[in-house]
Amino acid sequence: MFSNICEFKEAFLKRLEMTYGKTFPESTLNDQYSTLGHMIREYISTNWIQTNENYRLNNEKQVYYLSIEFLIGRLLRQNLINLGIDKIVQEGLEDLGIKLEDLEEIEADAGLGNGGLGRLAACFLDSLASMDLPGHGCGIRYKHGLFEQKIVKGFQMELPEQWLRHGHVWEVRKPDLAVDVSFWGKVESYEEEGRLKYRHMGGETVIAVPYDLPVVGYETSTVNTLRLWSAEPSSYKAGQDTMRHKRDTEAITEFLYPDDTHDEGKTLRLKQQYFLVSASIRSILRSYLERHGDIHRFHEHIAIHINDTHPVLAIPEFMRILVDELNLNWEDAWGITTNTFAYTNHTTLSEALEKWPVRIFQPLLPRIFMIVEEINERFCKSLWEKYTGDWQKIEQMAIVSHGEIKMAHLAIAGSYSVNGVARIHTEILKTREMNLFYQFYPEKFNSKTNGITHRRWLLKANQSLANLITATIGNRWIKEPHILSSLLSYKNDSALLTQLELIKKQNKERLADIIFQQNGITVDPNSLFDVQVKRLHAYKRQLLNILHILSLYNRIKHDDHFDMQPRTFIFGAKASPGYFYAKKIIKLIHSVGQLVNNDKVVSQKMKVVFLENYRVSLAEDIIPAADLSEQISTASKEASGTGNMKFMMNGAITLGTLDGANIEILEQVGKENIFIFGLSADEVMKYYREGGYYSMEYYHHDQRIKEVVDQLIDGTLPDSGDHFEPIYDSLLAENDQYFVLRDFSSYVSIQKQAGDAFSDKSSWLQMSLQNIAQSGYFSSDRTIREYSDEIWKIRQSILQK
Structure with missing residues (x-):
């Protein structure tokens, strides 16, 4: 692209003038940032294309990392550093009177995550690319992210994140790779060539459109992909309320973590999760079948990793496609599935382990519910064979019980690897939270301590x-x-x-x-x-x-x-x-x-x-x-x-x-x-x-504790009113x-x-x-090396120039 400061300045000025039809002195910081961003993305594109071609030609096993969050932050400076051109660009911009720091401030943090779960996923992608490992991310392109936090008189207020207000220079929209995702409706059974088959009828179909972001490795030619899915309405149907369909569709990818304190919010969250996995699994399968054809060897070429329980519906969705669309029998499909999926657990909090009410799940995803029921029935049968007569243990381990679907149980049953994210966390899973599953599947459990990208x-x-x-x-x-x-x-x-x-x-x-x-x-x-x-x-x-x-x-x-x-x-x-x-x-x-x-x-x-x-x-x-x-x-x-x-x-x-x-x-x-x-x-x-x-004993026997706890409600704190009574009660009445x-x-x-x-x-x-x-x-490099060697079985694939 450019090997020195003069070449960069010439290319930058020419591109800016051609794009915006104005001279450099007339341009704004937004113009300058957008120009630089598009130049860098185009610079990346050749290696991006060649990386994918390299994986195809060398028949490399690839991993797809499914996560509801990817907290990638700003990408401009990181991409410049990884490409090794940050100094040329910074000095070239300085010659033009532009501070690179000012252009960085124009870039909005991508609203794709909330906390450690999403940042871990982003760090993992950086390490995969920097270590020349064939691994990609699949997530959701949230229009308004989690929320923008404003503090008003000490209170948190939530506003929509407007991170896409000026577009996103790093993404490439690929409507030709869009897939359909269906909700609601009903399932009809029919017989074909002596075999019972199922088809999903009616309901609501939305279009999942992929937006691809390049993931640039550090001082390497490898450029992997983060694919983000955006929900768009399908074509108009007679009798359909078009505006409502548009609103309901766009709501799927509007916000991260919709409020699930009511049924409407629960339904939307479940829609999000199925939307992510259905679109991703269809895309992965389409790519695989174009390259390889033989579905029975899928797991030899592809590993799919589930980051926490949010993408667990990938397991029954994969089964649905294998059985209903590719005509595999259940045993073969389950064998491929359980050799394809790996699962990371991220919590020891039992209340944080996702459970979905059947009354919400079944009408929204009727065919998926049937498959989950079948998985549960067969799983419980295998439990019965080992624990004959122990109904209590089987009930505790069941995937579907008491009107709920337990996503962590589904993840463990359908995966070949289950890992915790620190040594103590894994031990707690094995000895407490998932002890029954550890006794049943000891070979599946392993520990992979988290890491961060030092770059x-x-x-x-x-x-x-x-x-x-x-x-x-x-x-x-x-x-x-x-x-x-x-x-x-x-x-x-x-x-x-x-x-x-x-x-x-x-x-x-x-x-x-x-x-x-x-x-x-x-x-x-x-x-x-x-x-x-x-x-x-x-x-x-x-x-x-x-x-x-x-x-x-x-x-x-x-x-x-x-x-x-x-x-x-x-x-x-x-x-x-x-x-x-x-x-x-x-x-x-x-x-x-x-x-x-x-x-x-x-x-x-x-x-x-x-x-x-x-x-x-x-x-x-x-x-x-x-x-x-x-x-x-x-x-x-x-x-x-x-x-x-x-x-x-x-x-x-x-x-x-x-x-x-x-x-x-x-x-x-x-x-x-x-x-x-x-x-x-x-x-x-x-x-x-x-x-x-x-x-209460600590409250009464430690004067320091009594004083600060009392100050929550005695008027010591300014502008407190009765705001802190719930905290006071949690410490004393609810036993802390x-x-x-x-x-x-x-x-x-x-x-x-x-x-x-x-x-x-x-x-x-x-x-x-x-x-x-x-x-x-x-460093996440160490973590990813352990994942790639011990779970995914992928190998380094260096792009030869």
């Missing part, structure tokens, strides 16, 4: 630190992240530690500017930046954090001898629109922040900041600036976490419970380089199993389900320890370097 979360998000690492140990770490461990030999290098301190200070100053611009709050970059940014959920215990802050406020106000390391407490989180308890916690954070920030004495020691609309691009500003990483979920509840890895990689020290991947971070860095507190997973599970925890009060004292102690450690700069910097050095293990 996004270090090379892109923290370029100064990345440059320092490269100057110190060379650049092999970008392709081989385990080489970061070489930094350990520089632990006592004072010059390196000084540079590390300077980089952190610059990152904190940049974040302080963002905080002032967005919140009007002045924070001290020399203070300890204590950060908790993640999805807001009771088990993640943002409540524990804010109650501790309120306790510190009380100490400063009432104890003249109390002193503390100055801190800036930073929060970022979205609460699900229907999750009213979580929204109360957001309001509580703001009320405590108002109390703290407006007090002349207390605000000298600490500030509380809530950054609204937490998203990938904001995370890239926050994480490099963090000193302390809050990973304080109730032990046994966080499957893995990936935020903990991102903070660690950027030199923040983890303060957390022995939960999820925190345990493996502890093993990597050693107990002297992490702050651990609170109940263990075994202790938590013992309480759940045997009882014995009474939150997530052990906030039980862990409070331990949390206060470890927070003091962290503050004291921060005051010893040299020791803190050594801890920081230790975390960076040991973070290579948590």
Whole structure:
């Protein structure tokens, strides 16, 4: 495309003028961003086409990763870095008086996800392409994403995400590859050539149109594909209410996670999930049959991975097509299916394991329901053969029971691999949540600890630190992240530690500017930046954090001898629109922040900041600036976490419970380089199993706890009214389900320890370097290598030039 700055500038100016019919001085930032984006996408296209052709010619086994979320963030800078042309483009733009950072700000974060589930999927795609592995993503092109969060007087308000307002330069619409997806209607049986067959009659058909995004590998020619499906209305039918059909169709891909507190929302969620899998499976099968023809060898060429339970309907949909359309008998179809699908479980929360009421499922997906029933009947028969007479066990394991379809059970029965996402998570699945299935299918269960792409979360998000690492140990770490461990030999290098301190200070100053611009709050970059940014959920215990802050406020106000390391407490989180308890916690954070920030004495020691609309691009500003990483979920509840890895990689020290991947971070860095507190997973599970925890005892016997809990309802907090009574009741009347009060004292102690450690700069910097050095293990490259070798059985396929 271009090999030097002059070639780039000439091509850029020519393209801009041809596209917009105006001279460069007349162009806007939007014009410039769009021009650059389309130039880069076209530059990618040759390799994109050749990658797919390479897979076809070499008959490579490919994996398709089905996920309801892909939190890809902004792509401009990442694509430039991966293509190796970021410096040419940046310098060329500077010669024209354009800052690349300004063009980055024009790009909206793609509204395709919410939290760790979607970001994990995005990291996996980056690693697949960068490691030259044949793997693609299948998701939904949400028109308005989850929602744009606005904070009004401390309350979360939800607005539609307008990320597609100006289009999306990276996508290619492919209407010629559209497929039909059907809902409702009825199923008729008929006999053909002595065989009972079924056809889906009537109902509603929508068109699934694919939009393909290139997934560019780092310094390689491989370009894989993220295919996103958009719902469009089918052609007009006589007697049809055209406008209603259009509205109902477009609603399928309008928002991520429709509110499912009512039947209408449940139906829409189920529609979304079936839409995703039906379109994806049809597309995968069509491509396979064009290339290979023999459906019986499908699993030798294709692996399909289900990211959590949302895409589990892929299993019965695949069976439907094999049996109804390709005329396979049930046994052959089931054999192919159970050798094709692999499933990742992402939760230990039993309430988060999806279950669909039959009364909603059956009328919406009549043929799929019949297939699920057949799978269930045959599965229960196999259970009966092993556990003859044990009706209770069979009932517990059944896929369909008590008027509900249990999606995790369907996923396990229909997959050849079931993995957890951290070692402790997998053990909990095996010993508790999925113990009966582990006893029945021990060979299916395995553990794959999550990872993050260091090319996004270090090379892109923290370029100064990345440059320092490269100057110190060379650049092999970008392709081989385990080489970061070489930094350990520089632990006592004072010059390196000084540079590390300077980089952190610059990152904190940049974040302080963002905080002032967005919140009007002045924070001290020399203070300890204590950060908790993640999805807001009771088990993640943002409540524990804010109650501790309120306790510190009380100490400063009432104890003249109390002193503390100055801190800036930073929060970022979205609460699900229907999750009213979580929204109360957001309001509580703001009320405590108002109390703290407006007090002349207390605000000298600490500030509380809530950054609204937490998203990938904001995370890239926050994480490099963090000193302390809050990973304080109730032990046994966080499957893995990936935020903990991102903070660690950027030199923040983890303060957390022995939960999820925190345990493996502890093993990597050693107990002297992490702050651990609170109940263990075994202790938590013992309480759940045997009882014995009474939150009232902690309330009555710890004056600090009593004071902060009472302050929720006694008028201490500004603009509180009766907003926090549900939180007060959850802690006392409902016996504190997530052990906030039980862990409070331990949390206060470890927070003091962290503050004291921060005051010893040299020791803190050594801890920081230790975390960076040991973070290579948590690269998604390692995770994907394990998936590809042990689950998918795919191999590297390098595109030869």
